[in-house]
Amino acid sequence: MLKEVIYLLTDRQKEILKLIVMEYVKGAKPVGSNLICETLKCSSATVRSEMATLEEFGLLEKTHTSSGRIPSEEGYRYYVNNLMKPKEISGEDMLKLQLIFSNNQLELSDCIKKSLEIVSDITNYTSVVLGAKSHDNTLKEVNLVPLDESSMIVIVITDKGFVEHKKIDVHGISLDEIKKTVTLINNMIVGTPIDEISAKLEFEIKPIIGRYVKEHERLYNVFYNVFTNFTNKSVDVMGKSNILKLPEFSNVDKVRDVLEKLDENIDNIVEEDDDNNINIYIGKETNIDDDMTVIRTKYKTDKEEGTIAIVGPKRMEYDRVVNLLEYIKENIENK
Amino acid sequence: MLKEVIYLLTDRQKEILKLIVMEYVKGAKPVGSNLICETLKCSSATVRSEMATLEEFGLLEKTHTSSGRIPSEEGYRYYVNNLMKPKEISGEDMLKLQLIFSNNQLELSDCIKKSLEIVSDITNYTSVVLGAKSHDNTLKEVNLVPLDESSMIVIVITDKGFVEHKKIDVHGISLDEIKKTVTLINNMIVGTPIDEISAKLEFEIKPIIGRYVKEHERLYNVFYNVFTNFTNKSVDVMGKSNILKLPEFSNVDKVRDVLEKLDENIDNIVEEDDDNNINIYIGKETNIDDDMTVIRTKYKTDKEEGTIAIVGPKRMEYDRVVNLLEYIKENIENK
DNA sequence: CTTAGCACTTGTCAACTAGAAGTGCTAATT
């Protein structure tokens, strides 16, 4: 679409585009001129000629020669960028979300998850939380809890309060050797950013324990595994089966395709822009399916950062979802 | 079905039933007499009259008057109880599973999960792991790691090596009060079975801290939450979207129904018999859908117990799945 | 007891039809 088109549209054309988007979002059926002319005070013939113009601009499409119109991807884009007005969150929805965020028993990460679960419930879309735990965290301490002769628990804690633990098999390694290693780690690399720990472990700790621990290779691997676990992102996807409610997905093969992408490819789907805004990817711009839209945003607190996203049909309630995400982002960041 | 039917079936009838089950499992299409009479050395007319008898017994069904036969639920049941022979696990499948169980880096619970993930991959069914962590575990120790003035991490460890942790907000409670409480817990209820901790916490700890901790209600809640987390079962469901590959689920509404049940109702679906065998629930016996079958078994090690299950179509490769589950159960219990 | 033969039933698929929805164009109207 030419950028200039934005300025060429008359008010009535804008109104028609907006009405078609809203109607199609609601009904999932191509919108005919009759429906529009009931709202606008003019005849269906007028609307038809305007619709033809909008189609020339690439903002509308037909499914067949004599069908009503549906918005094209550019049409949605124009709507989102120029026509959409923030829609207030309904009292009911607001209440449900407030119940989560005002609950002091809940940790932040639980709040995030639960609030998006609610969004999935009320909108029937799919929601995603990508938490990047490791960001900005540094190693706080490593704890050791012996269980019996051959096993113990290693517990690693970051300064921001994230915890990882792993049960390890230590038969053949003396308790003394292990304790020394942990002391070494606590002395040498506490305060190191989590992302850099693997390197430090290899180049600073490994050479030393190599000297006095018989099974140093195994011991090194144990700690290496625990630390790399940390840098893994946490992924939560909620309301996946909502996709099956959409009329555009009455074809089982298509559903399977999308569900498999959501299972395997979430990072790719949700991580893109690095700005602080609400980002909207429509149709081909998503990495899922031409009929889908992804709306996402980053959140960032002093302890944690991540991404929240809503995945739904291209025919999405853009205004509602944008507002919900904005509201949740705000609540996360002020919690 | 009358129990006596078991003894009334002739060898040929058994053979026909078996062939129909196997053929229908493979092809998902009603099986006609022609196909059967190619294997059996007799005419299609003979097979037809035998099939009519089997239908009278309630072991076979027709989808319409002139269709081939499909097994009824009783037919599957008869097959499973009387006709099915253990089928050896293929070398390829065996290899994949061995790779998991012989990997010493992996914790038991990871092995279980990964092995069932493999079963989902190779069979295209859905697999479920229900782990009941708390069983037979007793409290080993409670650790405290202060993060800053207003928050700390509570870490709880059981004798079998399970760990739960929670970040808590402690502003308004003095460090001293918290430390005393933890010491109290470590002194008084270490060694208590996890299931009984809530009670002990309420009747033994709460009255004491009530005396010297100002915010004792809040502090009590914190520990209560951490401990109850323990008794929660862990649930893993793998290969859910495999259901979409089944021809009996080309109807999207049906798929949604099943997926929603798998999301919300897993306990109900998978927990039933309390014996140590492989249990098979066919069609109506499952709590999912008349077209589904659940095969499950319990596993029990000295540290952990739980349930593993495969959920698939009624038209399931019973012999294969039973063998895989048996094999995995054995490997878990001897790990 | 088994089998060949045949009438009969049902499902599937493609072709066709009538009606509904909605368009684009033209000519008349404001």
Next chain:
DNA sequence: AATTAGCACTTCTAGTTGACAAGTGCTAAG
């Protein structure tokens, strides 16, 4: 110059029809 009424035309949808395939049940003969 913009709007509208009118109408021919296109496509989709749902229902009907008919031919064919798959498979059964029954009967009578081997």
